[in-house]
Amino acid sequence: MERIKLAIERARQQAGAQAQPSSLAAAGDDPLRARGHPATSAADLGAPVDLLPLDPAHLERHRIVTLEQANPLRRAFDLLRTQVLQKMEENGWRTIAVTSPSMQSGKSVVAINLALSIAHHPSRTALLVDFDLRRPQVASYLGLPHGVSLNEVLAGEADLHSAIVHAGLPRFLVLPTQRKVAGAAEMLASDRVGRILATLRGEYAERIIVIDLPPVAAVDDAIAVLPRVDCVLLVVGSGTSTKREIEEAQRHLSRFNLLGVVVNKASADRVAQGYY
Numbered sequence: 001m002e003r004i005k006l007a008i009e010r011a012r013q014q015a016g017a018q019a020q021p022s023s024l025a026a027a028g029d030d031p032l033r034a035r036g037h038p039a040t041s042a043a044d045l046g047a048p049v050d051l052l053p054l055d056p057a058h059l060e061r062h063r064i065v066t067l068e069q070a071n072p073l074r075r076a077f078d079l080l081r082t083q084v085l086q087k088m089e090e091n092g093w094r095t096i097a098v099t100s101p102s103m104q105s106g107k108s109v110v111a112i113n114l115a116l117s118i119a120h121h122p123s124r125t126a127l128l129v130d131f132d133l134r135r136p137q138v139a140s141y142l143g144l145p146h147g148v149s150l151n152e153v154l155a156g157e158a159d160l161h162s163a164i165v166h167a168g169l170p171r172f173l174v175l176p177t178q179r180k181v182a183g184a185a186e187m188l189a190s191d192r193v194g195r196i197l198a199t200l201r202g203e204y205a206e207r208i209i210v211i212d213l214p215p216v217a218a219v220d221d222a223i224a225v226l227p228r229v230d231c232v233l234l235v236v237g238s239g240t241s242t243k244r245e246i247e248e249a250q251r252h253l254s255r256f257n258l259l260g261v262v263v264n265k266a267s268a269d270r271v272a273q274g275y276y
């Protein structure tokens with residue numbers, strides 16, 4: 001796949017690019033900003049918190065392999081984590097979006113595994129946000145129970161921090177989306193989403209925010225969020241995207257900090273091996 005190679009080359013070149021500072025100022029009097037919320041701060045500080053247990057069998061069915069130490073596939077994601085964190089640290093980046101050329105590339109699987117792997121890191125907290133508002137999958141892949149989620153926050157019915165769930169690991173936080181959102185592109189381009197991202201980003205220096213985005217080529221959703229994140233990871237599902245879709249994704253991502261390309265589904269035991 002010549003185009004994937006080109007995307008990788010581009011990622012290499014761009015990983016050294018300067019961070020694009022977020023165009024959004026943190027709003028001091030923002031009701032979303034509830035600094036020091038006990039549950040969130042405890043996790044971010046590595047303190048014991050009430051953890052929602054995750055079911056290992058459910059996770060395995062959904063290819064989430066990074067919760068358990070013993071899973072042999074975890075190593076690939078830990079390698080990905082190490083390389084991602086290195087690049088992010090070099091550039092002072094704290095938010096990473098995960099997107100793909102088309103649906104069913106394994107984007108959500110990679111985003112969840114990457115975030116869990118980051119949460120294993122002793123000095124990092126991972127916050128996984130499901131901004132794929134058309135096809136939210138994070139909650140169901142993790143087996144989270146229904147509860148307050150990003151849906152209520154976006155509707156102005158709930159405080160941001162009441163929707164954040166601690167699950168599986170002490171330093172793993174999830175902001176799930178339980179139901180698809182009408183007008184997803186407009187919502188993702190809205191000031192409300194901008195404020196949510198600025199608030200989450202501004203709270204704790206050790207927090208890495210992993211954002212599951214929609215595919216980049218299909219609709220405008222991803223493009224609306226990308227200017228608000230520090231860098232982006234492209235997941236290409238081997239045999240899932242056409243050459244044209246991969247080219248289009250490359251074109252869309254060329255003005256952002258493309259951190260790398262994950263060639264997923266290469267074979268069952270080589271997940272994430274295509275990462276550079």
Ligand SMILES: Nc1ncnc2c1ncn2[C@@H]1O[C@H](COP(=O)(O)OP(=O)(O)O)[C@@H](O)[C@H]1O
Pocket residue numbers: 062063100102103104105106107108109110137264265266267268271
């Ligand atoms: N490496 C892989 N090998 C085989 N199947 C995979 C792999 N990664 C993901 N899948 C499966 O492909 C489907 C799409 O994955 P998903 O993460 O939901 O994609 P996306 O979020 O890009 O739409 C899911 O059924 C998932 O279990």
Ligand SMILES: [Mg+2]
Pocket residue numbers: 107108109132135136137212
């Ligand atoms: Mg998905």
